[in-house]
Amino acid sequence: MAAPASEYKDRQFLAVIGDEDSCTGLLLAGVGHVTEPPASQKNFLVVDAKTSNADIEAAFDNFVEERNDIAILLINQHIADRIRPRVDTYTKAFPSLLEIPSKDHPYDPEKDSVLKRVRRLFGE
Numbered sequence: 001m002a003a004p005a006s007e008y009k010d011r012q013f014l015a016v017i018g019d020e021d022s023c024t025g026l027l028l029a030g031v032g033h034v035t036e037p038p039a040s041q042k043n044f045l046v047v048d049a050k051t052s053n054a055d056i057e058a059a060f061d062n063f064v065e066e067r068n069d070i071a072i073l074l075i076n077q078h079i080a081d082r083i084r085p086r087v088d089t090y091t092k093a094f095p096s097l098l099e100i101p102s103k104d105h106p107y108d109p110e111k112d113s114v115l116k117r118v119r120r121l122f123g124e
Contacts, residue, residue, distance in 0.1 A: 011071035011094055015063040016044040017056060018076040021103050026074070035069075043070065047079050057083050063095065070095040077112070078105035088113045 014031045016023050023046045026032075035041045045051075045059040060083060063073050077099040080087045090097055090113070097114065101107035109115050 010068055013043050013069050013071060015067070015070045015073045015095065016075075017047060017059055017063070017079055018044075018074065018100070019079070019102050019104075020046050020048065022074075022076055022100065041067070043067075047076070053082050057086055060086060064090060064092065064097070072096045072098060074098050074100050076100060076102045076105065077107055078102060080113075081111065084111075084113075088116075091117075 013033050014026070016026050016031060018026070023044050027044065031044070033043045041062070043063075045056070047056060056079060060073075060075070063070050071094065073095045075087070075097065080099050087097065087099075099107070099112050099114070
């Protein structure tokens with residue numbers, strides 16, 4: 001059954017939680033957006049070694065729970081590993097959650113939460 005249009009009609013942006021290279025590439029491709037002041041929320045979080053897991057979880061929760069304009073959340077898989085319990089329990093259709101590789105960390109399909117659910121669905 002398809003989701004009602006009210007659930008996705010205002011979702012027009014991608015959000016990114018990634019390392020500097022991933023965020024820079026996606027921002028250069030035109031993904032970046034900042035909401036109107038006074039709130040001025042960005043649709044991306046650049047994660048480095050100093051970024052705490054609490055900050056990553058807060059950004060994740062902001063993108064998937066609080067913002068109604070995000071259609072897809074892209075997150076580097078090695079960053080998703082840092083908040084894996086939160087990522088694995090996320091089951092909503094919108095925003096869609098996609099784990100992506102980074103330059104220094106290849107994609108591992110065994111860790112991908114969406115792929116795990118698909119495999120369970122097909123009994124693999």
